[in-house]
Amino acid sequence: MKKTDEGRTLDAGALKALAHPLRVRIYDLLSERGPQTASSLAVLIGETSGATSYHLRALASHDLIEEVPDRGTARERWWQRPKGRINLPGPGDVATPAHRAAAQIVNAEFFRRRHEMLMEYLNRSQEGQPEEWRDTGLVVSTYLDLTAPQMEELKSEIQQLLDAAVERYRGQSDPDARRVAFRAELFDLATGPADQEES
Structure with missing residues (x-):
């Protein structure tokens, strides 16, 4: 992964590691909710902790996520997304058809999730929200x-x-x-x- 002042641009290996819908969801949840364990992520996405643990290791192997220092135990590790922006390469920025396909998977999944979050917000009843949070969006x-x-x-x-x-x-x-x-x-x-x- 190449890092600059403008953020980190995903290299081919990191892009391929992220090119899985469940990994994009895990990555997104770490951004949205902060540090999580394999068990807490499993509850959030309806998977087994074995599956989330496997995907966490795949993301960590390409420095997409990192273990939270001084937190957790040998059996329960905490993971977080490193601070800073990531840049996803566009279709013209990747050299091979395989990398282009990986970029398309990652982009499609990120934007599918963004649309899902927007629709959840638009369909949410304001009645159950605290007064100070109503109509703030x-x-x-x-x-x-x-x-x-x-x-x-x-x-x-x-x-x-x-x-x-x-x-x-x-x-x-x-x-x-x-x-x-x-x-x-x-x-x-x-x-x-x-x-x-x-x-």
Whole structure:
């Protein structure tokens, strides 16, 4: 795995190790819920602890996850996702068809899970939520007409906002805090501005 200031880019071995739906789910749960054991992950995803233990070892062998220092016992190991961003290579960034297929599996599973989480949020009743958490979310969809440089500028602004929030709230231990998902999607539709389309 290649590490830079902009995050870690998964190499072919790490990508292949992650290219399994259950491993992507485990990796995601470690990001979402923090350190877990094979047993606690088994309960969360409905698998045996033997299966989750096997997948944890496969992820650890490529430094995708790490054992939590000074926690657990010889029989019950705790695992966490290392801090920092990971970058998944796009289809054009991988050299072989096998690696391209692995990248597609990982991307598809990550985005399937993101969509699932969004739908869980949208379908959740606000009545059961504490008053201070009601209507705190924001789901926005809009269309803009941008040039490529304008899109790069907007992407940079969004990334700066996210980086600042990560720094500001990193390691927060307020008992009233909840884990929050931040999603940003910005991509061109390759059709040109709406007013130039022919009917």
